[in-house]
Amino acid sequence: MLKIDNLHASVEDKAILKGINLEVKAGEVHAIMGPNGSGKSTLASVIAGREDYEVEEGEIILEGENIDELAAEERAHKGIFLSFQYPVEIPGVSVTNFMKTAINETRKAKGLEEMPANEMLKLIREKSELLEIDRKFLSRSLNEGFSGGEKKRNEIFQMAMLEPKLAILDETDSGLDIDALRIVANGVNKLKSKDNAVIVITHYQRLLDYIVPDYVHVLHNGRIVKSGPKELAHELEEKGYDWIKEEVGA
Amino acid sequence: MELKDKLVSSFFAFEDHLEDASPIHDIRNEAIKTFEQKGFPTKKEEAWKYTSLNSVLKHDYSLFPKTENAIEYKDIKPYLIHDIDSYKIIFIDGKYSSHLSQTTHDGIDVCLMSAALAKPKYRLVIENYFNKAATKDSLPSLNTAFSSEGAYIHIPKNKLVEKPIQIVHFSTGNEAALMLQPRNLIVVDENSHVQIIERHQSLTDNPVLTNSVTEIFANKRAIADYYKIQNDNQNASLIDNTFIKQKQESHVSVHTFSFGGKLTRNNLNFYQNGERIDSTLKGITIIGDKQHVDHNTLVHHIEPNCESHQDYKGIFGDSATGVFNGQVVVEKEAQKTNAYQSNNNILVSDKATINSKPQLEIFADDVKCSHGCTIGQLDESAMFYMRSRGIPEKEARALLMYAFSNNVLNSVKIPEIKQRITKLIAKKLGVNIGFDL
Numbered sequence: 001m002l003k004i005d006n007l008h009a010s011v012e013d014k015a016i017l018k019g020i021n022l023e024v025k026a027g028e029v030h031a032i033m034g035p036n037g038s039g040k041s042t043l044a045s046v047i048a049g050r051e052d053y054e055v056e057e058g059e060i061i062l063e064g065e066n067i068d069e070l071a072a073e074e075r076a077h078k079g080i081f082l083s084f085q086y087p088v089e090i091p092g093v094s095v096t097n098f099m100k101t102a103i104n105e106t107r108k109a110k111g112l113e114e115m116p117a118n119e120m121l122k123l124i125r126e127k128s129e130l131l132e133i134d135r136k137f138l139s140r141s142l143n144e145g146f147s148g149g150e151k152k153r154n155e156i157f158q159m160a161m162l163e164p165k166l167a168i169l170d171e172t173d174s175g176l177d178i179d180a181l182r183i184v185a186n187g188v189n190k191l192k193s194k195d196n197a198v199i200v201i202t203h204y205q206r207l208l209d210y211i212v213p214d215y216v217h218v219l220h221n222g223r224i225v226k227s228g229p230k231e232l233a234h235e236l237e238e239k240g241y242d243w244i245k246e247e248v249g250a
Numbered sequence: 251m252e253l254k255d256k257l258v259s260s261f262f263a264f265e266d267h268l269e270d271a272s273p274i275h276d277i278r279n280e281a282i283k284t285f286e287q288k289g290f291p292t293k294k295e296e297a298w299k300y301t302s303l304n305s306v307l308k309h310d311y312s313l314f315p316k317t318e319n320a321i322e323y324k325d326i327k328p329y330l331i332h333d334i335d336s337y338k339i340i341f342i343d344g345k346y347s348s349h350l351s352q353t354t355h356d357g358i359d360v361c362l363m364s365a366a367l368a369k370p371k372y373r374l375v376i377e378n379y380f381n382k383a384a385t386k387d388s389l390p391s392l393n394t395a396f397s398s399e400g401a402y403i404h405i406p407k408n409k410l411v412e413k414p415i416q417i418v419h420f421s422t423g424n425e426a427a428l429m430l431q432p433r434n435l436i437v438v439d440e441n442s443h444v445q446i447i448e449r450h451q452s453l454t455d456n457p458v459l460t461n462s463v464t465e466i467f468a469n470k471r472a473i474a475d476y477y478k479i480q481n482d483n484q485n486a487s488l489i490d491n492t493f494i495k496q497k498q499e500s501h502v503s504v505h506t507f508s509f510g511g512k513l514t515r516n517n518l519n520f521y522q523n524g525e526r527i528d529s530t531l532k533g534i535t536i537i538g539d540k541q542h543v544d545h546n547t548l549v550h551h552i553e554p555n556c557e558s559h560q561d562y563k564g565i566f567g568d569s570a571t572g573v574f575n576g577q578v579v580v581e582k583e584a585q586k587t588n589a590y591q592s593n594n595n596i597l598v599s600d601k602a603t604i605n606s607k608p609q610l611e612i613f614a615d616d617v618k619c620s621h622g623c624t625i626g627q628l629d630e631s632a633m634f635y636m637r638s639r640g641i642p643e644k645e646a647r648a649l650l651m652y653a654f655s656n657n658v659l660n661s662v663k664i665p666e667i668k669q670r671i672t673k674l675i676a677k678k679l680g681v682n683i684g685f686d687l
């Protein structure tokens with residue numbers, strides 16, 4: 001599904017990603033962990049096509065196609081979804097209207113007709129029930145004044161609406177209480193299939209108890225310095241990152 | 251010949267033809283003298299520092315166009331709010347068009363200035379109100395000198411006028427260049443309520459210069475809601491001079507939507523003469539190319555316990571230029587005034603500019619006055635957020651701009667106007683999305 005090859009990226013001439021290699025196959029869940037500032041969110045943003053990051057070297061291949069030149073919206077149309085670590089507040093645009101626009105623009109890009117209004121309503125109802133989101137919430141301005149947990153739940157609601165092929169969840173667990181974590185994880189699991197894939201960026205094991213990864217990667221100083229099975233996450237939670245830093249001689 | 255000389259020299263021939271009551275002749279004669287003496291305003295004047303009329307004064311305008319034209323309803327329908335039942339006062343090249351209009355004398359007067367100036371039954375209202383709010387500045391004076399046609403609306407007391415009134419001026423392009431000077435008088439008596447929509451529209455790209463004056467008098471507890479839709483062609487310029495006198499407990503709102511035209515100057519003046527008056531001035535400006543829109547507002551608080559609310563949003567692209575000059579005067583007697591002013595702008599291009607200048611002159615000590623002005627760019631992280639969800643750049647931009655300005659629409663009371671403005675915004679931003687309806 002996704003193949004990242006020797007990816008180097010910088011922002012304002014500061015090198016942040018220094019040679020990332022990662023392959024994610026359909027049906028897999030990958031977890032990316034690593035200390036603050038190691039480049040996890042940067043990697044997520046670069047995959048999603050944020051323009052402030054300069055890709056200096058390497059390539060990102062989605063289903064056999066190099067997506068380096070594609071704009072963020074074109075990547076979204078191809079099925080990439082990024083759940084933001086810090087979702088952006090957009091005053092004056094309601095959640096519902098935002099979703100309608102996102103879905104219809106995606107359909108337009110694929111040469112499809114707009115989704116009929118009743119179908120849209122049905123979809124919104126179904127997905128908001130899945131994530132136990134109050135309907136009143138949906139008429140509020142997107143993320144404006146939402147609590148941390150509400151923002152994260154709303155991100156997954158959007159993911160459920162858009163049904164991406166590759167979902168990248170950047171610290172979606174932070175800010176969620178136990179109940180919300182269960183609801184959100186359940187939402188993600190419901191969407192999982194053999195045809196799509198998930199990358200989970202997190203600092204904590206607790207989300208991985210629900211969304212069980214096939215692989216765990218440790219990102220440090222712009223490189224993946226260790227990869228392993230799901231048990232690696234337990235080890236990291238227990239022992240921290242110092243032993244890895246020592247191992248790689250950083 | 252310079253436009254000024256042409257105007258002055260053609261005045262007497264023009265005036266001679268009019269068979270109005272003599273006081274109006276005197277007013278016109280005074281006014282042309284004032285204009286002759288002051289001339290067109292230049293950038294040397296503080297109030298015109300950022301707006302130069304040079305480029306619009308250079309044309310050889312026809313002042314008295316030929317009357318024949320073959321405009322039909324289908325030609326003008328796109329420019330009307332046609333999905334509501336309304337009164338219509340339609341002018342073509344400055345001349346009243348009876349077959350396109352729908353006026354009334356049934357309990358209220360929705361008719362013509364030319365009739366009101368000439369007929370004895372209107373004499374009292376004309377004597378009491380005509381030219382009683384307009385200032386003696388050069389452009390209003392010029393309009394006064396040539397005032398002969400426009401809308402005359404008189405709502406006697408205790409009338410709730412359910413149908414909005416549309417005043418629309420069309421220019422046909424029959425003249426290579428045309429100057430229009432419409433003159434509107436609106437008197438709303440005690441406890442009455444009226445809603446008015448005004449638009450100036452040229453049907454071709456021939457240059458048009460409109461110097462209009464509208465006087466609105468809101469008597470005790472009257473309510474007047476006025477909507478100005480400014481979306482004219484690229485060679486049409488508008489100088490709108492609106493003067494509003496309010497008596498106690500009256501509420502007047504003016505919404506100005508400026509999306510088009512070459513040069514637009516809105517001189518909007520509110521004078522509060524009574525207690526517990528409410529004045530609302532709101533606007534959305536979205537322009538590009540080399541368009542220029544200048545909002546020059548004045549709210550004069552004279553008596554205690556009154557309010558004013560100003561909220562202007564501007565979005566400027568390409569080499570567009572904007573001006574907001576908001577003057578609020580609170581007289582010594584006007585205690586407990588609550589005056590709010592806000593002007594927020596987004597510059598979408600490096601070449602666009604906005605000059606925003608609040609001017610607060612407060613002589614009372616127990617007042618609440620606030621003003622805020624912001625100039626910014628579109629939030630780039632919001633752009634990425636939206637695009638990462640599949641909304642293309644142009645549409646994301648448009649959605650953000652719409653969201654930035656749409657709270658101005660909250661106070662629009664006619665849903666069809668709201669819809670129309672939303673559509674105009676989408677069109678102006680070049681997108682085909684539904685925004686939030």
Ligand SMILES: Nc1ncnc2c1ncn2[C@@H]1O[C@H](COP(=O)(O)OP(=O)(O)OP(=O)(O)O)[C@@H](O)[C@H]1O
Nearest residue numbers: 011012016035036037038039040041042043052085
């Ligand atoms: N726009 C930017 N301008 C300058 N520096 C940036 C920018 N974005 C990221 N950085 C820097 O790049 C490095 C990696 O940041 P990134 O947000 O990717 O880390 P992270 O691994 O997600 O950290 P955390 O666990 O705290 O979320 C940091 O040192 C950060 O300060």
Ligand SMILES: [Mg+2]
Nearest residue numbers: 040041042085
């Ligand atoms: Mg991060």
